[in-house]
Amino acid sequence: MLHLLLLVLASLSLLVSGQTNPDFFYKLSLQWPPSVCSTSTSQCGTTIPKIFTIHGLWPQFITNDKPVPPYDPINNKCTNVVPTKPSEILVPLQPLKDKLEKLWPSILKGKTNEEFWKHEWEKHATCSDFPDDPYGFFAAALCLVNKNNLSDVFQTGSWLVPREAVYKGKDIRDAIKAKMGAFPEISCKKKDNRLKLTEMRLCFDRAKPPFVIRDCPTKYSNGCSSDNDEIVFPLS
Secondary structure, eight states: OHHHHHHHHHHHHHHHHTBSOOOEEEEEEEEOHHHHHHHOSSOBOSSOOSSOEEEEEEEEETTTOOBOOOOBTTTBOOBSSOOOOGGGSTTTTGGGHHHHHHHSOOOBTTSOHHHHHHHHIIIIITTSSOTTOHHHHHHHHHHHHHHSOGGGTSOBTBSOOOEEEEEEHHHHHHHHHHHHSSOOEEEEEEETTEEEEEEEEEEEOOOSSOOOEEOOSOOEEETOOSTTOEEEEOOO
């Protein structure tokens, strides 16, 4: 009965959002800054976070796991609502600013936090269920991070912790599945002939806001490709 009620509420939320394209799920992409900074061609700031930070919350097509393109009134009118312009999102985000600066910072030099948030909004939020609700979109991502905290998996005392020795891709995915109830997508980049874990992506059924975790349809992306890949999850 509760499950049915949640489905009804989710359906109503989609109608309210004005969405005309229902066939997507949400992918929460969390980046591991030490790996991002060590594999990027761009420089990072002087202080590199040692926690998973948000890269983005992305609507992805169910049929092929590709990103839903941003809103375009002619070529991709995905909603009947006129999306908020990127230049207008910062005022509604003021109540969330402290949390966003901690959990959704711009890691690389050359792009401010505000520019990063505007980019993610324009590229991924305008065809989400929050096209005219910047506060709701960013708050939903923060809520998902708090409820699905990767620190609970990679905490001190766990067998899976940042280290220079390698892990098998399958072992990392299995650890996330055991703790969170769903398989993630693992994204890597190669540096000095070693695969480094750069992003951990968690997937969620579509709802406003999303809350039910699901298996990600893609197991590995970018440099990672199989369960047998040897992956470094570096501390620095």
